[in-house]
Amino acid sequence: MLLTARTRYPSEKVNKKGMPYEKYAAYRNLIPIELGQRGEGIAPTAVSLLWRDRKEIMALVGSKCKKCGTPQYPAQRVCVACGSQDMEPYSFADKTGKVFSYTEDHLAASMSPPAIYGIIEFDGGGRFWFDVADCEAGELRVEMPVKMAFRRKYADAERGIYGYFWKAIPEVT
Numbered sequence: 018m019l020l021t022a023r024t025r026y027p028s029e030k031v032n033k034k035g036m037p038y039e040k041y042a043a044y045r046n047l048i049p050i051e052l053g054q055r056g057e058g059i060a061p062t063a064v065s066l067l068w069r070d071r072k073e074i075m076a077l078v079g080s081k082c083k084k085c086g087t088p089q090y091p092a093q094r095v096c097v098a099c100g101s102q103d104m105e106p107y108s109f110a111d112k113t114g115k116v117f118s119y120t121e122d123h124l125a126a127s128m129s130p131p132a133i134y135g136i137i138e139f140d141g142g143g144r145f146w147f148d149v150a151d152c153e154a155g156e157l158r159v160e161m162p163v164k165m166a167f168r169r170k171y172a173d174a175e176r177g178i179y180g181y182f183w184k185a186i187p188e189v190t
């Protein structure tokens with residue numbers, strides 16, 4: 018059976034960590050997975066852009082206005098709140114936040130459908146959209162606390178490039 022992006026993993030059999038064996042096998046490239054039209058082809062990683070914006074991408078560094086204190090991501094040269102051009106680097110990687118809004122996308126290409134993503138509002142200010150990981154369909158709620166984690170975003174097996182970015186992880190208490 019060829020799994021599709023819209024197919025939830027059907028097996029009741031799970032491994033030690035509670036992951037269905039089909040999902041485990043797909044993650045390990047042991048069985049083929051059909052990601053559908055939206056999963057075809059991965060654009061080559063723009064290495065020059067990755068280098069230029071390495072702090073924003075790899076370290077989740079945005080900017081904070083020195084005049085009014087508004088944190089912003091991506092980094093801005095001009096404050097969105099007061100128009101000041103006096104900005105300083107501001108890291109979001111170690112900040113916690115809350116789910117502002119989210120969606121579960123059953124048509125998006127995902128190794129673990131549905132793809133879950135949403136807007137995260139950081140404690141201390143700043144909003145941006147992120148994929149949500151370590152979360153199953155129906156579990157996420159608005160206002161749920163999250164922390165940030167640097168996770169794999171895609172695997173470009175043809176070129177041997179693995180892309181990473183920050184994802185929001187719900188903190189279940």
Ligand SMILES: [Zn+2]
Pocket residue numbers: 082083084085086087096097098099100101
């Ligand atoms: Zn400002």
